[in-house]
Amino acid sequence: MTMNYARELFFLRGILFSFFLPGCARPVIAQEWEFITPLVADAPAEVELFSFYCPPCYAFSQTMGVAQAIRHVLPHGDRM
Numbered sequence: 001m002t003m004n005y006a007r008e009l010f011f012l013r014g015i016l017f018s019f020f021l022p023g024c025a026r027p028v029i030a031q032e033w034e035f036i037t038p039l040v041a042d043a044p045a046e047v048e049l050f051s052f053y054c055p056p057c058y059a060f061s062q063t064m065g066v067a068q069a070i071r072h073v074l075p076h077g078d079r080m
Helices: 002-024 055-064 066-073
Strands: none
Touching: 055 066
C-alpha cells in the first residue's frame, strides 16, 4: 500500500508541475531572429510551402490548384 501511495503522489506532483510549465516561457517579440543588412541583391525567390506528404494537404493542393499558383509566381526558368 505504501508503494502505490508513493506512485500516486509522484504522479500528482508531475501533473501539478506540468500546469506551471507554460507560465515559465516568456517569449520576447523580435528577438528570435536577426535582420540581414544589406539585403542580398541576387537572392532567389522564396516561396513557403506545406508538405504534400500529408494526405489532407495533398487533397487541398489538388482542389485549390496550389502547384499552378506557385508556378505562376516563380520567375521564368526557376524550378519548383
